[in-house]
Amino acid sequence: xxxxxxxxxxxxxxxxxxxxxxxxxxxxxxxxxxxxxxxxxxxxxxxxxxxxxxxxxxxxxxxxxxxxxxxxxxxxxxxxxxxxxxxxxxxxxxxxxxxxxxxxxxxxxxxxxxxxxxxxxxxxxxxxxxxxxxxxxxxxxxxxxxxxxxxxxxxxxxxxxxxxxxxxxxxxxxxxxxxxxxxxxxxxxxxxxxxxxxxxxxxxxxxxxxxxxxxxxxxxxxxxxxxxxxxxxxxxxxxxxxxxxxxxxxxxxxxxxxxxxxxxxxxxxxxxxxxxxxxxxxxxxxxxxxxxxxxxxxxxxxxxxxxxxxxxxxxxxxxxxxxxxxxxxxxxxxxxxxxxxxxxxxxxxxxxxxxxxxxxxxxxxxxxxxxxxxxxxxxxxxxxxxxxxxxxxxxxxxxxxxxxxxxxxxxxxxxxxxxxxxxxxxxxxxxxxxxxxxxxxxxxxxxxxxxxxxxxxxxxxxxxxxxxxxxxxxxxxxxxxxxxxxxxxxxxxxxxxxxxxxxxxxxxxxxxxxxxxxxxxxxxxxxxxxxxxxxxxxxxxxxxxxxxxxxxxxxxxxxxxxxxx
Numbered sequence: 044x045x046x047x048x049x050x051x052x053x054x055x056x057x058x059x060x061x062x063x064x065x066x067x068x069x070x071x072x073x074x075x076x077x078x079x080x081x082x083x084x085x086x087x088x089x090x091x092x093x094x095x096x097x098x099x100x101x102x103x104x105x106x107x108x109x110x111x112x113x114x115x116x117x118x119x120x121x122x123x124x125x126x127x128x129x130x131x132x133x134x135x136x137x138x139x140x141x142x143x144x145x146x147x148x149x150x151x152x153x154x155x156x157x158x159x160x161x162x163x164x165x166x167x168x169x170x171x172x173x174x175x176x177x178x179x180x181x182x183x184x185x186x187x188x189x190x191x192x193x194x195x196x197x198x199x200x201x202x203x204x205x206x207x208x209x210x211x212x213x214x215x216x217x218x219x220x221x222x223x224x225x226x227x228x229x230x231x232x233x234x235x236x237x238x239x240x241x242x243x244x245x246x247x248x249x250x251x252x253x254x255x256x257x258x259x260x261x262x263x264x265x266x267x268x269x270x271x272x273x274x275x276x277x278x279x280x281x282x283x284x285x286x287x288x289x290x291x292x293x294x295x296x297x298x299x300x301x302x303x304x305x306x307x308x309x310x311x312x313x314x315x316x317x318x319x320x321x322x323x324x325x326x327x328x329x330x331x332x333x334x335x336x337x338x339x340x341x342x343x344x345x346x347x348x349x350x351x352x353x354x355x356x357x358x359x360x361x362x363x364x365x366x367x368x369x370x371x372x373x374x375x376x377x378x379x380x381x382x383x384x385x386x387x388x389x390x391x392x393x394x395x396x397x398x399x400x401x402x403x404x405x406x407x408x409x410x411x412x413x414x415x416x417x418x419x420x421x422x423x424x425x426x427x428x429x430x431x432x433x434x435x436x437x438x439x440x441x442x443x444x445x446x447x448x449x450x451x452x453x454x455x456x457x458x459x460x461x462x463x464x465x466x467x468x469x470x471x472x473x474x475x476x477x478x479x480x481x482x483x484x485x486x487x488x489x490x491x492x493x494x495x496x497x498x499x500x501x502x503x504x505x506x507x508x509x510x511x512x513x514x515x516x517x518x519x520x521x522x523x524x525x526x527x528x529x530x531x532x533x534x535x536x537x538x539x540x541x542x543x544x545x546x547x548x549x550x551x552x553x554x555x556x557x558x559x560x561x562x563x564x565x566x567x568x569x570x571x572x573x574x575x576x577x578x579x580x581x582x583x584x585x586x587x588x589x590x591x592x593x594x595x596x597x598x599x600x601x602x603x604x605x606x607x608x
Contacts, residue, residue, distance in 0.1 A: 065210040065261060066103035066137060067202040068270075071277055071289045072602035074507065074561070077499060078126050079105055080280070081454060082112055084404045084445050087348075089115060094307040094343050096353055096400060097300070098277040101268075105130055106137035113140045122452045125504035132566065136170075171203030176216050178601040180571070182594025186224040192592065194220035198254075200600055212272075214256040216601075221249045223592045225577055226606050233480050235319050237606060240292040240479055256293055268300045276311060278341065278355070280402045280412035281458050282495050282511075283485050285437045286357060287311075287339060290608075291481040299378070305345040310378050312371075313337040315478035317361055317471075335361030335473045337483070338375035353400040360393035361473030394418075394467075394474040408447075413440035418466050430543040432527070432534070437462035437485075441495075452501035457494070464490040464518065464527025464543050468534045475530055486608040488530035491517035492545055505563040512556035513607065518548030519581065550582045555607055571596045571603070 069075060076098065083095055089111055093104060109130040112119075119127065128142065135141035178196040183189055198216030205211065222230070227248055229237060236242050242252035258272025273295050278287040295314040300307070316332040341355035361369055372393075398416035405411070418435035425434055441458035466489040467476035482488045493515040500508045518528045525536040526548030557575040564570055575592040 065204055065208055066101040067204075067210045067212040067260065068099040068101055068258070069105055069134070070214065070256070070602070071099055071275060073282075073605065074509070074603060076100075077454070078130060079108065080410070080443070081445055082108060082123075082127065082130075084410050084443065085407050086112060086115075087407050094302070094345075094351065096278065096280055096343060096351060096402060097307070097309050097341065102134040103137040106134035106141075109134070110138055110140050120451045122501050122504050126501075129566070136172075169203070169205055171201060174200045174567075174600045176200050176214070176600045178216075178596065178598040180594050180596025180598075182223075182573075182592055184223045185591040186589065192221050192223055192594065194218065194222075194596075194604070196254075196598075196601060208261055210260040212256070212258050212260075214254070216254045217251075218254060219245060219249065219251050221246075223575070223590060223606065225579075225588060225590050228588075229608070235292070235479050235481060237481065237486070237608065238290060238292065238604075240319070254293075266301055266303050268298075270298045270300075272296060278339070279400060279414055279439070280410070281414070281439055281441045281460075282456065282497060283439065283458065283460050283493075285414045285416050285439045285460065285462070285484055286355065286396070286398065286400075287337075288482075288484055288486070290486045291477075291483050292316075292479040294478055307343040307345075308378070309339070309341045309343070311337075311339040312376060313339070313478075315359075315483070317473045317477075319479045332479075333361065333473070334369045335359060335478075336371055336375075337478075338372075340378070349404040351402045354398075355400065356395065356397040358393050358395040359469075359474055359476055394469040394476065396467075396476075408445045410443040410445075411441075412443070413438070415439075416466075418463075429541045432465055432537055432540050432543050435463045435466040437466055437489075450500075454499040456497040456499075458496075460485060460491075460493040460495070461545060462489050462491060463545055464547060465534045465537060466490070466527075467530050468527070468532065470533050470535055472531060475533075477530055480531060482530055487515055487517055488528070490526065490528040490545060490548065491515055507559075507561045507563075509559045509561075510556070511559075511607065512554075515553045515555075516546055517551055517553075518546045519551045519586075520548055524548065549586075551586070552580050554578045557607070559603065561603075568599045569597070571598065575606075 079100065080095060083093055086108065093108065109127045113127050113131065128140070131138040131140040132142065176196065176198040178194070181191060181193045184192050196216045196218045198214070201213045203211055226237065236250060236252060239252050239254060242250045245251045256274045258270055258274055260268060260270040263269050274293050275289045276287055276296065276298065277289050278284055297312045299310045313336065315335045315337060317335045318332050337357060337359045339355065339357040341353050343351055343353040345351050358375060360372060396416050396418050398414060400414040402410060402412040416437045420434045420436060421431070424431040439458065439460045441456065444455040447453045447455045462485065467482070467484060468489065469475050476483050487493065493513055495513040498510040502508065518526050520526055520529045520532065524538060525532045526538055527543065528548045555577045557573060560572045562570045573594050575590070577590040579586065579588045581587055
């Protein structure tokens with residue numbers, strides 16, 4: 044399906060009557076996107092139509108935001124000027140304010156090939172930028188008796204365009220790692236590396252794995268973008284997403300996005316996997332991982348300059364047959380928000396969710412945001428208050444405070460997330476909200492209550508300090524029970540129909556905190572220090588765990604790897 048879609052994109056290239064400048068996307072990176080969201084809040088509605096709820100964003104949009112603020116006449120602190128210039132420089136193809144100092148570019152000989160020619164000849168049929176991707180970190184884990192943990196990565200990133208109509212992005216790294224103990228425990232339990240796919244065992248606890256990403260984009264009309272690739276998407280404005288996050292492995296997808304005035308419509312078709320290799324490198328189903336699919340529609344509306352409301356629906360389904368066929372349901376590809384009706388017409392109870400999201404930026408310092416999802420519910424059962432198992436929903440609400448208490452470049456965020464037992468689950472993993480045995484929304488899956496707090500401070504232009512923590516209370520299961528806390532278990536094995544409450548099962552609490560200091564030595568070259576504390580307590584005392592992990596590292600064109608679960 045993806046191969047045919049790429050062919051379609053190339054065909055569209057030669058059938059366009061008008062020329063539309065095309066842009067690659069900014070890869071998902073929490074620190075990078077915080078800067079974008081910070082200046083969207085501070086822009087005072089100067090950039091309507093950015094629609095930052097649907098990520099990743101296009102580079103030309105980020106460049107437009109940076110340029111508009113640099114030319115706005117606002118008085119900026121030296122740190123804000125540094126950040127805006129960084130965004131302009133990092134998206135130099137589309138920025139009028141990009142100002143590359145050749146002495147500032149690390150590994151300049153290898154970093155940009157023909158950048159001056161590209162800047163001078165924007166109408167050339169081919170242009171590209173190639174960057175090395177390097178990373179190395181080493182740390183000590185107290186839970187492992189002070190044993191050394193490390194990770195190293197090497198690879199390359201390429202972005203460019205063809206005929207100024209097709210944008211191409213590629214990323215590949217080879218990675219070697221010995222993870223902290225709590226991460227290793229999850230790998231052992233599920234059989235996959237969080238956020239990754241297939242891996243090879245390396246020594247006693249080490250792992251070797253690759254991280255590939257690619258996509259190709261084009262415009263099929265003035266207001267419509269089409270993209271196909273192998274990557275991740277993120278829907279939401281919070282630290283977590285209750286509908287589609289970047290926690291799981293990359294997947295094949297097709298995405299169409301249409302913008303017209305105050306409206307933004309997004310349609311995503313994901314090809315996912317219902318199983319994965321176990322820890323011993325064997326598939327539990329066969330030679331290949333069975334396919335499953337996700338269809339997602341969202342209509343976003345800008346109400347005024349600072350409020351965005353989104354209405355969305357999504358469905359996960361898979362119907363593997365005796366002959367191994369697992370066809371995509373064409374009815375779900377219709378670009379309209381009618382999944383429930385389509386589900387009834389095809390005669391199959393697939394796992395459909397619907398919901399809303401919202402974001403209100405106000406006073407140039409605050410952003411109030413959230414998501415509400417409904418998996419399944421009956422109003423009469425909700426009113427009864429008897430805890431019917433099928434009343435499944437999730438709620439997120441959060442607040443961001445920029446330049447908090449008048450302190451320049453001190454940004455705070457608080458967020459709450461809850462979801463009912465059995466949410467996202469279904470009769471099997473063909474319909475559960477998982478990919479490669481990992482949740483595609485919140486990393487804790489379901490049946491939890493969580494509070495997240497984040498502090499970001501930039502005391503100097505090149506120094507960023509991030510303190511982050513969460514407290515999560517959830518109900519765990521054991522091998523013989525299903526209280527709705529394991530997203531991989533079918534809801535048909537539930538313990539009871541009534542009396543279900545959030546956190547039921549084995550009462551478990553996790554307190555997590557990390558502190559990261561990052562210093563930008565050169566453009567996108569960072570020196571990092573990180574310390575992590577994680578405490579898990581359970582009513583079954585043998586499950587109690589405490590981890591303290593500290594590491595230092597260097598990275599070039601590589602985002603921070605987070606394991607905040």
